[in-house]
Amino acid sequence: MQPIDYADASPEVRAVYDDIMASRGVTDVNNFWKYLANDPKGLRRTWTSVKEIMAPGALDPLVKEMLYVAVSASNGCDYCIASHTAAARKAGMSDAMLGELLAVVGMANETNRLAQGYRIPVDAQFGGPKD
Amino acid sequence: MQPIDYADASPEVRAVYDDIMASRGVTDVNNFWKYLANDPKGLRRTWTSVKEIMAPGALDPLVKEMLYVAVSASNGCDYCIASHTAAARKAGMSDAMLGELLAVVGMANETNRLAQGYRIPVDAQFGGPKD
Amino acid sequence: MQPIDYADASPEVRAVYDDIMASRGVTDVNNFWKYLANDPKGLRRTWTSVKEIMAPGALDPLVKEMLYVAVSASNGCDYCIASHTAAARKAGMSDAMLGELLAVVGMANETNRLAQGYRIPVDAQFGGPKD
Amino acid sequence: MQPIDYADASPEVRAVYDDIMASRGVTDVNNFWKYLANDPKGLRRTWTSVKEIMAPGALDPLVKEMLYVAVSASNGCDYCIASHTAAARKAGMSDAMLGELLAVVGMANETNRLAQGYRIPVDAQFGGPKD
Amino acid sequence: MQPIDYADASPEVRAVYDDIMASRGVTDVNNFWKYLANDPKGLRRTWTSVKEIMAPGALDPLVKEMLYVAVSASNGCDYCIASHTAAARKAGMSDAMLGELLAVVGMANETNRLAQGYRIPVDAQFGGPKD
Amino acid sequence: MQPIDYADASPEVRAVYDDIMASRGVTDVNNFWKYLANDPKGLRRTWTSVKEIMAPGALDPLVKEMLYVAVSASNGCDYCIASHTAAARKAGMSDAMLGELLAVVGMANETNRLAQGYRIPVDAQFGGPKD
Known part of the structure; x- marks a missing residue:
């Protein structure tokens, strides 16, 4: 189109x-x-x-834009990374903040796969089954 | 194991x-x-x-935990959603904040696919090619 | 290669x-x-x-091509979106049909993450555990 | 929650x-x-x-429910697969139609990764660059 | 079904x-x-x-089963992780090999998101555009 | 940046x-x-x-690079596919090995979605619940 x-x-x-x-x-x-x-x-x-x-709501707009960037980076959507990184910068995100954001996104993607690959059961204190 | x-x-x-x-x-x-x-x-x-x-760094620990939840929800990692939602709550996330976080995660996943499905080129002001 | x-x-x-x-x-x-x-x-x-x-089988070829586009848009595979959108158009998909298809794909990706992030148990009538 | x-x-x-x-x-x-x-x-x-x-619109509700199932199966969202498979059956999807739908979803996920792994450029007739 | x-x-x-x-x-x-x-x-x-x-072919069956586990862990498919981990163990995979496999899978998922989030262009020696 | x-x-x-x-x-x-x-x-x-x-460890470096390519192809990360395919070739991967690797990646992505779409319970011998 x-x-x-x-x-x-x-x-x-x-x-x-x-x-x-x-x-x-x-x-x-x-x-x-x-x-x-x-x-x-x-x-x-x-x-x-x-x-x-x-x-603005319970979360401020900058945090929301950073969450948007995090999901877009995790999905590998070029357009979305480009446009929401720009929006987040406009809302106050610095280079250091973006670097830390991407470090968390990377680490979350790493540990997500470790949790799944090791087939780790949810602990009781996080809502998993009691022994 | x-x-x-x-x-x-x-x-x-x-x-x-x-x-x-x-x-x-x-x-x-x-x-x-x-x-x-x-x-x-x-x-x-x-x-x-x-x-x-x-x-703690350029981003505070609560924001980092919320980014972790956002990526984990986007990946559908049950263990990671359970454990990092607990960690984020401990760091101060309320029900209203979680509701808004998930709303952003859902919307980002929706618009990511619209951007990809429509094959939208990156705008020049976001770093895309100039006409 | x-x-x-x-x-x-x-x-x-x-x-x-x-x-x-x-x-x-x-x-x-x-x-x-x-x-x-x-x-x-x-x-x-x-x-x-x-x-x-x-x-052709229980599903007609146009529906199959649209399912292919839906998965490809959801995965963000540029090549696959381009080639299967062309195939679906050749099989009869109009602009309005593509617009609605992508709207469903976007909404499904949104609600998939809401279902996972809220950790929603499968209802008994959909095959989940009885109380 | x-x-x-x-x-x-x-x-x-x-x-x-x-x-x-x-x-x-x-x-x-x-x-x-x-x-x-x-x-x-x-x-x-x-x-x-x-x-x-x-x-109902340019696509009929059954096709829309099947697209929803396709995306949910591709994302591995248990809740969404369960609830939308039920909705699609209610709208008229037979076992044979579901079997073919999942066959397309599986094949699309296979060829999506082949296209990405081989780094295949989009053909000119699908909107890719002319030589 | x-x-x-x-x-x-x-x-x-x-x-x-x-x-x-x-x-x-x-x-x-x-x-x-x-x-x-x-x-x-x-x-x-x-x-x-x-x-x-x-x-068996250019790759031996153990390597193929490990590749299967790697993709399944990356996708979070419970059934596939369980069945192909069992198949890989039968083909000779030790606990130490599985641990290293999952470490690579985790790291690949981390650096994939860093590469996408930073919008890194492909180097000329890897097939990217020459300056 | x-x-x-x-x-x-x-x-x-x-x-x-x-x-x-x-x-x-x-x-x-x-x-x-x-x-x-x-x-x-x-x-x-x-x-x-x-x-x-x-x-080098329990797995040799060539197998590790091939696992890296498999995950990157599955995620559709252009940069990562390009750079790790180059690294795997340098470590000894032939065209035939890459072809088989991508065939496994494609098949794993196909059967992952079939397993999820059919909502297949984990067999008891793979760690699933006993009847």
Whole structure:
């Protein structure tokens, strides 16, 4: 599919683009939204969910963006790593913070496989079966 | 393989167990370490790395534990989700924080696949090729 | 490894290429087969399996191609997304169908991680343990 | 976290449960929703998205449920495989259809790794670079 | 689906079971084959492929079984880890070999995510673009 | 982040680079280490672990490199596939060995999903529950 620019977008799509640009203080939307616009209902639904999930709450937006980077690095999604690393930097992530984040992501992926490969049963204190 | 309890452990393994218990203020190590003790060099190396990575730094320990939970939930590692959710709660994570964390993890996994399925090129401002 | 073109292929490899071209009504095989030809037994075995699996059966070929795209998008395999999206379009998939397919793939990846992160037990009616 | 039963749920959560039960013609919601109810906004958002995505559209509901099973099997999410296999059967999936579906999922996972391991470039006709 | 025991199997399925038992020198087939027998063509096709792939060749059977365990541990497939660890032990894998295997699997999963998270370009000597 | 060349590196980073070059008999380090050098402690820790894990032990270095390739192909990490395929070739892997390795990786990914999709219980002889 091809990306849909603002000039070529339907009123329904433009309304979403306008809200993204206003919420983020940018003058154009990035490629993710332009491709998703091929499915206008999906565009609206995804933006509504992202906006609600990434808003300040029990976790602050920087922590949320770092969680997003962690999952994207773990999945190996190039586009997602690139765009959310940029978003996290904008929200205050330093080089040292990114280095530590990736160190945790790497270690978690290592120990996840050790836990699975050794077939380790969940301890009783973590909710596993009592002996 | 079978887990190795403190009573049955070699001095090399006991030294690692002692350090884990002292660092964490617990009176026994959890199953992960007891299984890993079948590979004593791997036990020492993994504990040394985990201890260094999870220490306070540019990111605080709670954020690091939440990143660990996020990766483990994304990988579907039951043991890792159980043990690191417990560790994150001990470090201060509330139910509301866990709910928001999992919402971000879910959304990141959704949009990762949308980005890949639509074959979206990285925008120039995120390091992608200029037109 | 390097791709093996028809002109440079052994009779064993050419026989597989001929069958792929005849089955699909094309005049050349795509890169997947040209690389796999470095392992002639693997080439033959993989083509035989793909041909049998993707043939009409209880599911029609279009549904099978869409399932292939869904798995490939979920795995983030660029080559596989590109080639099977093309195959699915040839079998009748419209832009609207692809948009809905990717919406399901994204949502499934989201809820998979929520189910795992919340450590949700399988309900009795779905085959889980009775209380 | 613990599941939240209807009797213990807030009015906000009950409203979502009521809509799920009415939409599906069931007398109780399954565990997924009872755990998600710990995050009431996430419960509402996820249900709204699932309801919209799984509704009839360019793809019929059976195909959508089968795509959901395919992704869940590929991710190894026990809960999701169990619940969506049940939903797909209810929508008309036979044993033979499930067998073929899993055959495609298995083959797609095999060839995805072959494509990645051989480092196969995308063919020009699938959108790859022209020579 | 339910597993299909030898006593209840069709002649087509029994022929495959007989070949598995003869090839492996066992008196019953394990659950994997009994479930797959719900799709008789898939049972035959999968056994034919496994038999051909796992036979001695440029790699010896022990190395092949260890590769199988490595992938299964990386995917977190409980059944596959259990059955292929047993097969690898039967082929000669010691506890020390398994410990080192899992150490490599863990480390590979760690450095894979570091490579992806840092967005590291492929070096020219490994086939990446020349400056 | 940007790669850090030897000329621009701190003494701490240079010490690691020197050890990598001496251990491997090369005159420069590859990009993985140059990017990781943005996190000097992570660089040192990762190199120390890789050096220890990949050393000869119960498994010889060629088998270890092949396990590394198998996991990287399964994860779809382009950088890792490229660099560890090169390392495995240097350690003696032929084209035929790589072909068989990838055939096992593909088959393992296929049967992993069949095992999960069919929800196959672990046999008693592999450590599963007795009837």
